[in-house]
Amino acid sequence: MLTSVLAIDDDKLIHQIIEKTLTENNQVxxxxxxxxGIQIAxxxxxxxxxxxxxxxxINGFEVCCKLKQQTETKDIPIxxxxxxxSLEERIKGxxxxxxxxxxxxxxxxELLARIKVLYQYKKQSQTLKQDIEHAQNTAAVAxxxxxxxxxxxxxxxxxxGVKSLSRLSECFFEFFYPLELNVVTAFWLETGNEFFSNNxxxxxxxKELMFNAKEGERFIDFGARTIINYPNVSLLIKNMPLDDxxxxxxxxxxxxxxxxxxxxxxxxxxxxNQLSEQAQQITKTFELVDSTLREQIQSLYSNSKVSVELxxxxxxxxxxxxxxxxxxxDQEEYILGSVEETVEKLRNHLTMGNEIQSSFNEVMTYMAxxxxxxxxxxxxxxxxxxxEEINEVTSQDDIELF
Numbered sequence: 001m002l003t004s005v006l007a008i009d010d011d012k013l014i015h016q017i018i019e020k021t022l023t024e025n026n027q028v029x030x031x032x033x034x035x036x037g038i039q040i041a042x043x044x045x046x047x048x049x050x051x052x053x054x055x056x057x058i059n060g061f062e063v064c065c066k067l068k069q070q071t072e073t074k075d076i077p078i079x080x081x082x083x084x085x086s087l088e089e090r091i092k093g094x095x096x097x098x099x100x101x102x103x104x105x106x107x108x109x110e111l112l113a114r115i116k117v118l119y120q121y122k123k124q125s126q127t128l129k130q131d132i133e134h135a136q137n138t139a140a141v142a143x144x145x146x147x148x149x150x151x152x153x154x155x156x157x158x159x160x161g162v163k164s165l166s167r168l169s170e171c172f173f174e175f176f177y178p179l180e181l182n183v184v185t186a187f188w189l190e191t192g193n194e195f196f197s198n199n200x201x202x203x204x205x206x207k208e209l210m211f212n213a214k215e216g217e218r219f220i221d222f223g224a225r226t227i228i229n230y231p232n233v234s235l236l237i238k239n240m241p242l243d244d245x246x247x248x249x250x251x252x253x254x255x256x257x258x259x260x261x262x263x264x265x266x267x268x269x270x271x272x273n274q275l276s277e278q279a280q281q282i283t284k285t286f287e288l289v290d291s292t293l294r295e296q297i298q299s300l301y302s303n304s305k306v307s308v309e310l311x312x313x314x315x316x317x318x319x320x321x322x323x324x325x326x327x328x329x330d331q332e333e334y335i336l337g338s339v340e341e342t343v344e345k346l347r348n349h350l351t352m353g354n355e356i357q358s359s360f361n362e363v364m365t366y367m368a369x370x371x372x373x374x375x376x377x378x379x380x381x382x383x384x385x386x387x388e389e390i391n392e393v394t395s396q397d398d399i400e401l402f
Contacts, residue, residue: 002027003119006044008037008063009052009081014104018050021108022115034063041073048118051098053082053089061096068097075125077118077203081106087212090205095223099203117204124201132199136177148254151175155258159265163272165194168265173198175258179251184236186210187266191273210234219252226252230259232266279374286371290364297360308346315343 007018008031015030022028029044031037034057041049049067053060060080067073079100080093093101099121100114158171165187176183176198184206187194193211195202213220213227214234220227224242228235235255241247318339322332 003048003115004029004044004046005048005050005115006031006037006041006046007050008032008034008055008060009050010055011052014052014081017108018111021111026115034058034060037063038066038070038073041067041076042070045072046076047122048115049076049078051078051080053080053084053093061092064093064096064098075122077122079114079118090209091222094205094209095225098205100205101208114204121201121203128200135173136180136199148250151178152254152257152261156261159261162265163269165189165269168262168269169194169196172196172258172262181240181251182238184210184238185262186214186234186236188214188232188234189266189270191270206236210236218256228255228259230263232263232270233259235259283371283374286367290367293360294364308343311343311346315339 003026005018005022005026005028007015007028009015009018010032012032015032019028019030029040029046031040034055037049037051040046051060051063055063058066060082064078064080067076067078077099078097079102080098081102081104082089082093083104085103090101100118102111102114152175155171155175158174159168162168162171169185169187172185173183173196182197182199184195184197184202186207187196195207195210197206210227214229216227216229218229220229221240224238224240226237226240228237237251237255240251319336322336325332327335
């Protein structure tokens with residue numbers, strides 16, 4: 001199925017580039033000013049809108065705001081095309097409602113890739129919308145009468161048994177559902193960054209803004225949006241209550257407590273995952289050492305046994321051949337005695353090899369016992385983790401503070 005794209009730009013050359021780039025897999029329509037673009041968007045409902053910033057009449061930021069205010073067009077992903085690449089310009093684009101931002105001149109492959117991401121983002125948002133609305137309604141009913149402190153305590157208690165990022169994000173968003181806040185959270189991990197949203201998929205521009213801001217101050221406010229940063233987690237709130245200063249202040253006092261608990265939990269999760277991975281590596285190493293040593297000892301024993309058998313065969317042949325050499329009796333006795341003594345020494349070495357193998361088998365048996373006990377401990381920990389998750393406080397449980 002073709003993706004429908006509306007390009008709004010006053011530059012005909014840009015339209016030609018877009019048409020040439022997208023015509024193969026996309027259906028492209030064109031508008032040459034903001035008013036025309038708004039009308040076409042309302043009439044055709046394109047999948048994606050490419051919007052220039054600087055145009056005669058109303059500029060791209062104003063066009064974006066109007067599109068996001070209208071019911072027919074508010075869910076259409078919008079990508080700004082701009083020659084300005086500063087963070088301030090990107091923030092303006094995000095504040096006006098844009099979902100992505102690309103700097104002109106752009107590579108055609110980059111444009112295609114970003115359009116593909118935006119289209120996937122739109123589909124994900126549509127798929128998640130019904131489930132999210134249901135979750136919001138359920139959480140709002142269940143937690144209507146909870147106090148801020150009670151819900152904060154609930155959140156901390158919920159996270160005790162959490163062992164996965166996805167479950168941690170679910171607990172995290174359950175806290176925000178009754179507040180009717182649209183939030184995005186980023187988990188900054190050594191294994192890679194993870195982004196989650198409570199009302200839609202996370203758009204590329206949101207990821208970029210949060211990544212660029214994570215080394216900044218604890219609170220970053222821009223318009224109705226606020227970013228709160230901690231070493232392992234950042235929170236983007238997209239609709240802070242600017243019209244209610246008291247509620248605004250209450251939120252800014254409350255949310256750091258939630259983020260502190262989340263930050264600590266993420267550190268614990270990473271440590272737990274690292275220890276689990278190390279445990280698996282140690283187990284594999286023990287198994288490799290065990291199998292390798294067993295093979296080497298068996299090979300050594302087999303080779304020693306074969307060597308003694310060959311020497312004994314040689315000794316028998318030698319005993320049969322010596323009488324034909326016409327040697328003196330004392331010469332024969334000396335030669336045969338020397339060879340027999342050597343064979344006996346080899347037999348003794350083989351016996352010592354058997355003793356070494358027996359001792360080694362005892363060591364291997366003890367190692368196998370240690371590995372079995374260690375596996376039992378791992379299984380017990382996994383069972384305990386499952387019990388914690390089953391017995392975890394659910395979102396419908398109340399907490400009595402007094």
